[in-house]
Amino acid sequence: MSSVLLRAWSRKHGSGAGRSWIDANDWLKRFVHGGTVAGLPRDICTAARKRHVYLDHDEISAAAEKLADAVMRSSWPYHPAPEVDELAAAALLPLPPSDISRAIDKETGECDRDKIVAIRKAARLRGCDPIYWKRQIRAVHGSAFERLAVNAGLVSRNRALYVSDRTHAVVQARRRRSADILANLVATNEQGDQFTLQELADKSPANPVIKRAELMVRARGLEEYAKEQGCSAVFVTLTAPGHMHPRLSKGGGENPNYTGEDGRQVHEYLNTVWRRTRAQWARDGVQFFGVRTVEPHHDGTPHWHMLLFVQPGQIKTALRTFRAYSLQDSPNEKGAWLRRFTFKRIDPAKGSAVGYLAKYISKNIDGGCADGSSLTGVDHESGKSSLVESAARVGSWASTNRARQFQFFGTASVTVWRELRRLTADQVQEGLRDLFAAADASDWAQFMRLSLTADVLPYREERTNRYEEPVKVVRGITFNGEAIITRVHQWHIESANSAGRADKRLAAGGASAPWTRVNNCTAPITYTGRMPEVIPPDTPITPIPPLTIPAGRIHPDWHAFIMGNA
Numbered sequence: 001m002s003s004v005l006l007r008a009w010s011r012k013h014g015s016g017a018g019r020s021w022i023d024a025n026d027w028l029k030r031f032v033h034g035g036t037v038a039g040l041p042r043d044i045c046t047a048a049r050k051r052h053v054y055l056d057h058d059e060i061s062a063a064a065e066k067l068a069d070a071v072m073r074s075s076w077p078y079h080p081a082p083e084v085d086e087l088a089a090a091a092l093l094p095l096p097p098s099d100i101s102r103a104i105d106k107e108t109g110e111c112d113r114d115k116i117v118a119i120r121k122a123a124r125l126r127g128c129d130p131i132y133w134k135r136q137i138r139a140v141h142g143s144a145f146e147r148l149a150v151n152a153g154l155v156s157r158n159r160a161l162y163v164s165d166r167t168h169a170v171v172q173a174r175r176r177r178s179a180d181i182l183a184n185l186v187a188t189n190e191q192g193d194q195f196t197l198q199e200l201a202d203k204s205p206a207n208p209v210i211k212r213a214e215l216m217v218r219a220r221g222l223e224e225y226a227k228e229q230g231c232s233a234v235f236v237t238l239t240a241p242g243h244m245h246p247r248l249s250k251g252g253g254e255n256p257n258y259t260g261e262d263g264r265q266v267h268e269y270l271n272t273v274w275r276r277t278r279a280q281w282a283r284d285g286v287q288f289f290g291v292r293t294v295e296p297h298h299d300g301t302p303h304w305h306m307l308l309f310v311q312p313g314q315i316k317t318a319l320r321t322f323r324a325y326s327l328q329d330s331p332n333e334k335g336a337w338l339r340r341f342t343f344k345r346i347d348p349a350k351g352s353a354v355g356y357l358a359k360y361i362s363k364n365i366d367g368g369c370a371d372g373s374s375l376t377g378v379d380h381e382s383g384k385s386s387l388v389e390s391a392a393r394v395g396s397w398a399s400t401n402r403a404r405q406f407q408f409f410g411t412a413s414v415t416v417w418r419e420l421r422r423l424t425a426d427q428v429q430e431g432l433r434d435l436f437a438a439a440d441a442s443d444w445a446q447f448m449r450l451s452l453t454a455d456v457l458p459y460r461e462e463r464t465n466r467y468e469e470p471v472k473v474v475r476g477i478t479f480n481g482e483a484i485i486t487r488v489h490q491w492h493i494e495s496a497n498s499a500g501r502a503d504k505r506l507a508a509g510g511a512s513a514p515w516t517r518v519n520n521c522t523a524p525i526t527y528t529g530r531m532p533e534v535i536p537p538d539t540p541i542t543p544i545p546p547l548t549i550p551a552g553r554i555h556p557d558w559h560a561f562i563m564g565n566a
Contacts, residue, residue, distance in 0.1 A: 155299055235346060419458065
């Protein structure tokens with residue numbers, strides 16, 4: 001890291017003539033000792049300097065156990081627990097939500113005591129659960145490290161594309177561990193059918209091949225439906241203001257106007273522009289539908305691509321409104337009117353609207369094609385990386401920034417579509433056959449036509465999650481107010497060794513229904529030898545040692561940099 005800083009300082013220093021020396025030193029001072037550490041907010045700044053912001057898998061597990069133990073030994077959230085507050089703050093984490101304002105009726109202002117008890121109980125169960133803390137630590141520390149890496153110049157077309165090499169390696173390693181875990185867990189239903197969770201995942205949209213195929217089917221159906229409705233197709237690209245980009249587009253050098261936003265914050269900004277645009281369209285009576293994709297620039301800054309379908313008479317109003325909201329921030333910035341919001345009206349005589357979108361769908365999933373081959377050529381952001389390699393790095397970027405890569409809007413429910421495809425022939429009622437046939441034949445256009453008049457909705461049952469909170473889980477569909485259960489099996493999950501799995505799992509039952517999903521999140525928390533009971537506040541509490549993280553986990557000089565000594 002210090003070598004990266006030295007090179008950046010040297011570029012700013014130049015020959016040392018004029019003010020270049022002073023400017024370079026001022027930049028380095030702001031970077032290390034300023035109100036932020038590589039863009040981290042001030043409340044994280046102090047903690048980031050005192051300890052490593054990056055944790056490996058074992059350190060995350062150890063930190064999660066310490067936090068869970070600290071909550072277990074305290075009476076939080078029923079009574080203040082300074083030791084828990086201190087330990088969570090040292091790990092840069094908020095405590096589980098325990099705000100009782102959710103128990104206050106907005107109309108009467110009265111408190112529901114049962115809700116207060118439930119809120120505090122759920123908060124305590126979360127606090128005593130190492131799995132909860134693992135997820136929080138992984139998200140917070142992963143984002144913090146990536147932000148440091150971006151600001152230190154480790155992410156650009158000249159270094160690592162889209163995401164730092166370290167974060168990419170961590171995400172890929174985590175996915176391999178998850179695949180190993182799924183492969184070693186076996187789900188058994190009441191009929192004795194057995195599958196590994198990996199086999200079940202491969203039958204769901206978690207499989208990149210199925211995900212890509214479903215997205216293309218839906219996009220193709222949207223275009224066919226739009227042509228029938230007489231809609232015009234527009235391909236829109238929405239980009240963030242220049243001051244939100246850490247690196248320059250040409251050459252990949254540092255952007256002197258960068259204001260410190262990370263990928264997640266830029267994505268939220270773009271979403272805000274989109275929300276305001278949709279609200280104005282609703283006031284103007286603009287009817288629209290389409291699909292949105294998000295992908296990063298070379299420096300990890302996200303931008304959106306959208307395929308919009310709008311009536312020809314409303315297209316000018318729609319685009320004018322969209323452009324106005326995209327230019328609300330820094331409208332006089334150089335190049336804003338040229339690059340911030342661009343669009344291309346698609347002429348059906350020259351090409352398909354889905355053709356514009358197909359590359360972005362493939363590039364953001366696995367770089368694969370419908371025929372099983374891979375996309376050829378190189379990524380235009382770097383000019384050297386293959387599209388398959390870029391797809392993997394884009395996936396790591398999306399995981400780190402928690403960005404939803406694809407979103408359809410103004411269309412029929414994909415949940416109903418998927419549940420209909422799970423139906424067996426004897427479950428299809430009269431009046432539902434056409435809708436079922438459209439879903440089963442992957443005809444999204446026909447499915448949208450029929451959905452306009454069909455009274456079909458997702459059916460959800462209320463269950464209790466692992467923190468004893470009520471959650472609604474999809475179990476099927478409702479047709480004319482009547483529930484049709486599509487998820488008929490009850491699954492028991494255990495390790496492959498204890499399951500004694502047989503090779504004849506499909507001999508009696510035949511092929512399984514598509515879109516199988518196993519969700520074990522509703523299982524209660526199991527504790528070995530301890531329960532998260534409330535400990536009276538006068539009980540002596542064994543002091544919990546602070547988190548200690550060995551130096552040099554990333555680079556030998558990384559710890560010194562965080563301490564402010566570099």
